[in-house]
Amino acid sequence: xxxxxxxxxxxxxxxxxxxxxxxxxxxxxxxxxxxxxxxxxxxxxxxxxxxxxxxxxxxxxxxxxxxxxxxxxxxxxxxxxxxxxxxxxxxxxxxxxxxxxxxxxxxxxxxxxxxxxxxxxxxxxxxxxxxxxxxxxxxxxxxxxxxxxxxxxxxxxxxxxxxxxxxxxxxxxxxxxxxxxxxxxxxxxxxxxxxxxxxxxxxxxxxxxxxxxxxxxxxxxxxxxxxxxxxxxxxxxxxxxxxxxxxxxxxxxxxxxxxxxxxxxxxxxxxxxxxxxxxxxxxxxxxxxxxxxxxxxxxxxxxxxxxxxxxxxxxxxxxxxxxxxxxxxxxxxxxxxxx
Amino acid sequence: xxxxxxxxxxxxxxxxxxxxxxxxxxxxxxxxxxxxxxxxxxxxxxxxxxxxxxxxxxxxxxxxxxxxxxxxxxxxxxxxxxxxxxxxxxxxxxxxxxxxxxxxxxxxxxxxxxxxxxxxxxxxxxxxxxxxxxxxxxxxxxxxxxxxxxxxxxxxxxxxxxxxxxxxxxxxxxxxxxxxxxxxxxxxxxxxxxxxxxxxxxxxxxxxxxxxxxxxxxxxxxxxxxxxxxxxxxxxxxxxxxxxxxxxxxxxxxxxxxxxxxxxxxxxxxxxxxxxxxxxxxxxxxxxxxxxxxxxxxxxxxxxxxxxxxxxxxxxxxxxxxxxxxxxxxxxxxxxxxxxxxxxxxxxxxxxxxxxxxxxxxxxxxxxxxxxxxxxxxxxxxxxxxxxxxxxxxxxxxxxxxxxxxxxxxxxxxxxxxxxxxxxxxxxxxxxxxxxxxxxxxxxxxxxxxxxxxxxxxxxxxxxxxxxxxxxxxxxxxxxxxxxxxxxxxxxxxxxxxxxxxxxxxxxxxxxxxxxxxxxxxxxxxxxxx
Numbered sequence: 105x106x107x108x109x110x111x112x113x114x115x116x117x118x119x120x121x122x123x124x125x126x127x128x129x130x131x132x133x134x135x136x137x138x139x140x141x142x143x144x145x146x147x148x149x150x151x152x153x154x155x156x157x158x159x160x161x162x163x164x165x166x167x168x169x170x171x172x173x174x175x176x177x178x179x180x181x182x183x184x185x186x187x188x189x190x191x192x193x194x195x196x197x198x199x200x201x202x203x204x205x206x207x208x209x210x211x212x213x214x215x216x217x218x219x220x221x222x223x224x225x226x227x228x229x230x231x232x233x234x235x236x237x238x239x240x241x242x243x244x245x246x247x248x249x250x251x252x253x254x255x256x257x258x259x260x261x262x263x264x265x266x267x268x269x270x271x272x273x274x275x276x277x278x279x280x281x282x283x284x285x286x287x288x289x290x291x292x293x294x295x296x297x298x299x300x301x302x303x304x305x306x307x308x309x310x311x312x313x314x315x316x317x318x319x320x321x322x323x324x325x326x327x328x329x330x331x332x333x334x335x336x337x338x339x340x341x342x343x344x345x346x347x348x349x350x351x352x353x354x355x356x357x358x359x360x361x362x363x364x365x366x367x368x369x370x371x372x373x374x375x376x377x378x379x380x381x382x383x384x385x386x387x388x389x390x391x392x393x394x395x396x397x398x399x400x401x402x403x404x405x406x407x408x409x410x411x412x413x414x415x416x417x418x419x420x421x422x423x424x425x426x427x428x429x430x431x432x433x434x435x436x437x438x439x440x441x442x443x
Numbered sequence: 444x445x446x447x448x449x450x451x452x453x454x455x456x457x458x459x460x461x462x463x464x465x466x467x468x469x470x471x472x473x474x475x476x477x478x479x480x481x482x483x484x485x486x487x488x489x490x491x492x493x494x495x496x497x498x499x500x501x502x503x504x505x506x507x508x509x510x511x512x513x514x515x516x517x518x519x520x521x522x523x524x525x526x527x528x529x530x531x532x533x534x535x536x537x538x539x540x541x542x543x544x545x546x547x548x549x550x551x552x553x554x555x556x557x558x559x560x561x562x563x564x565x566x567x568x569x570x571x572x573x574x575x576x577x578x579x580x581x582x583x584x585x586x587x588x589x590x591x592x593x594x595x596x597x598x599x600x601x602x603x604x605x606x607x608x609x610x611x612x613x614x615x616x617x618x619x620x621x622x623x624x625x626x627x628x629x630x631x632x633x634x635x636x637x638x639x640x641x642x643x644x645x646x647x648x649x650x651x652x653x654x655x656x657x658x659x660x661x662x663x664x665x666x667x668x669x670x671x672x673x674x675x676x677x678x679x680x681x682x683x684x685x686x687x688x689x690x691x692x693x694x695x696x697x698x699x700x701x702x703x704x705x706x707x708x709x710x711x712x713x714x715x716x717x718x719x720x721x722x723x724x725x726x727x728x729x730x731x732x733x734x735x736x737x738x739x740x741x742x743x744x745x746x747x748x749x750x751x752x753x754x755x756x757x758x759x760x761x762x763x764x765x766x767x768x769x770x771x772x773x774x775x776x777x778x779x780x781x782x783x784x785x786x787x788x789x790x791x792x793x794x795x796x797x798x799x800x801x802x803x804x805x806x807x808x809x810x811x812x813x814x815x816x817x818x819x820x821x822x823x824x825x826x827x828x829x830x831x832x833x834x835x836x837x838x839x840x841x842x843x844x845x846x847x848x849x850x851x852x853x854x855x856x857x858x859x860x861x862x863x864x865x866x867x868x869x870x871x872x873x874x875x876x877x878x879x880x881x882x883x884x885x886x887x888x889x890x891x892x893x894x895x896x897x898x899x900x901x902x903x904x905x906x907x908x909x910x911x912x913x914x915x916x917x918x919x920x921x922x923x924x925x926x927x928x929x930x931x932x933x934x935x936x937x938x939x940x941x942x943x944x945x946x947x948x949x950x951x952x953x954x955x956x957x958x959x960x961x962x963x964x965x966x967x968x969x970x971x972x973x
């Protein structure tokens with residue numbers, strides 16, 4: 105796998121980039137223990153994207169890493185929010201003022217894989233208590249069954265699974281990072297919301313531009329890091345394996361409740377992520393440059409100190425990544441077991 | 444743009460990181476420091492405002508002389524003489540301070556006749572690095588740059604733009620080089636401040652630090668929260684053994700250096716840190732708005748700002764300093780008050796044009812004379828000559844003028860500026876200089892309190908008002924780094940809003956409340972640098 109950054113020539117993937125990808129790949133899937141991590145580098149970089157890329161490859165290998173299971177419930181929750189709160193809301197959309205408890209508007213609009221050009225709306229014939237969904241398009245009303253839930257998806261979101269191979273992710277793009285591992289083919293057609301990237305404080309554009317400066321080449325094909333992450337609207341991929349939290353606007357690109365892992369780009373993003381209730385059960389791994397003002401460094405230091413009460417150092421991830429390159433410092437904490 | 448690959452290549456290729464600390468000593472300068480330190484401490488302990496202001500001035504002078512390679516010349520003598528004659532000081536503050544002052548005057552005369560050893564040392568370092576064709580840069584405060592530039596001899600030798608690093612944002616963009624030169628101790632804020640990244644994320648392998656003896660580096664300079672956290676846990680995992688680490692050596696030199704070290708020069712910055720700040724002072728952050736002016740805000744304050752970036756969801760917002768306010772944004776200073784349109788708005792700058800014209804005329808025909816008259820009138824400012832030149836500059840949105848009202852009154856009285864015959868304001872009983880002073884205050888964004896009703900500034904309401912003017916604000920911001928907009932609702936004028944483009948943001952100030960949130964000259968703001 106060849107690597108290029110900015111205007112530099114192609115080279116073998118350098119040790120620092122390989123290490124960061126390995127950290128993401130080695131991050132445990134163990135939802136019973138919460139982990140918090142910080143990685144610091146001597147400069148600004150696409151490091152968070154590389155860590156997220158490693159986690160994407162990890163998730164592609166995991167048969168359970170998909171949104172298909174539980175999708176019907178997700179549609180039902182959306183329908184419930186739309187009918188009981190958002191449809192008749194006078195604030196568009198200001199949950200802080202409305203104090204509705206939601207974080208984003210439910211538009212109530214869905215599409216079907218069988219007729220993707222039609223936009224259905226959640227119908228009043230939906231029975232929330234019985235969890236019977238009803239979607240209306242003009243005079244037509246459809247009543248999706250749970251076993252066919254994957255045929256339906258939210259209007260501005262990727263579908264949970266593609267009906268055919270058309271539009272699926274290209275396995276070769278990902279296999280080259282860990283050739284000895286096997287990508288689970290079904291995942292190439294499936295969306296997954298268990299991994300979230302919290303973008304840098306400067307905004308989505310800035311985050312994406314930074315990641316786009318990193319490219320990989322395998323078997324003559326080039327791809328950019330931002331494409332490989334398959335964030336909604338960042339690439340042509342029909343499915344998404346990473347959701348995006350815009351730290352600047354504090355909005356998600358798609359619903360992402362309690363992702364298993366949040367990778368935060370920058371110290372501001374990391375600190376905001378640790379304060380979000382959506383991420384209270386998630387592992388959070390922050391990546392930042394040490395070229396920060398003292399105030400910012402001390403804020404991070406104080407946070408680490410405060411966690412010591414409930415967290416202890418965890419060496420598991422680093423035992424699987426190989427030596428840490430000089431210039432990178434890593435701290436990973438896991439929640440202490442109750443006594 | 445420097446890439447992470449380039450930085451990591453440099454880090455991997457560098458075998459050793461090395462600090463070479465060149466500690467200088469001088470008997471005469473040491474005597475001067477000692478006497479000024481004593482004066483500082485004693486004056487600080489008094490209750491009266493004048494004494495404390497003088498102690499602040501002394502702190503500023505000492506801080507500058509220890510951290511900037513200034514020329515040792517008459518300006519140092521003038522700076523001390525501004526306090527008054529030795530007999531007057533003795534009478535005012537007693538024998539201890541009086542004696543120290545007298546001794547300091549003797550020392551400063553001696554110091555002013557020698558070349559600053561720091562400059563000699565720096566010249567040698569720079570020449571040596573150039574002979575070896577070694578890439579180097581100099582870390583210094585923007586305002587100290589001229590002192591470094593004057594060390595080498597133009598036109599053959601010039602320190603060009605690319606040699607200097609002034610800020611963290613400069614540093615982030617710099618490509619790896621060999622040697623960094625720095626004068627003064629390593630501190631994280633205030634005088635001689637530098638980012639911790641010089642140690643934790645070096646772009647160079649050798650740091651040459653030129654310091655006066657007794658000036659220690661800040662204890663935890665080079666702070667890395669992760670390394671500190673791991674140390675705190677008592678664990679040294681294999682991951683941490685490959686860290687960047689520095690070795691160092693200290694070279695003592697200078698006049699009677701061994702004797703100086705045995706006497707043990709005290710660390711002034713430690714002394715200043717331990718001096719209790721005045722109750723009415725608070726830590727502040729400087730927003731620099733042009734080459735000569737800045738605004739101090741309370742640290743972590745929320746500042747009303749305009750972000751000109753096109754895709755920002757909230758261009759006008761109250762943003763916290765330290766995180767969300769960045770260079771390139773505009774800070775917005777409201778100035779509210781009952782506006783007498785007939786007097787102020789119709790002829791903005793009319794008063795300052797008049798006295799400035801008179802000042803320019805006086806400077807042209809007899810600069811020494813006007814200087815003497817101002818001194819005799821009671822202006823005790825150091826560098827009064829250069830200040831007069833500054834005050835004579837034409838008015839713009841910001842009016843160059845004395846910082847305090849008393850000095851301005853003296854200036855106008857000496858210049859003899861008054862109403863034109865027949866001006867109806869003659870009979871109002873308010874002297875001309877007060878109108879002119881009000882004009883200056885407005886330009887600086889200070890609240891007008893001359894008998895007018897004081898309006899409470901409600902930023903949220905201003906935000907709503909400004910959002911309605913977004914197109915006009917964007918248009919102005921595209922054309923100018925400084926502009927103003929009137930606050931007019933219906934037919935009522937409530938004041939106006941000053942927009943200043945943010946050049947740099949700098950921590951490390953401790954200033955009284957009265958100095959916050961208004962435009963000041965950087966030369967004046969310096970005195971509040973910690």
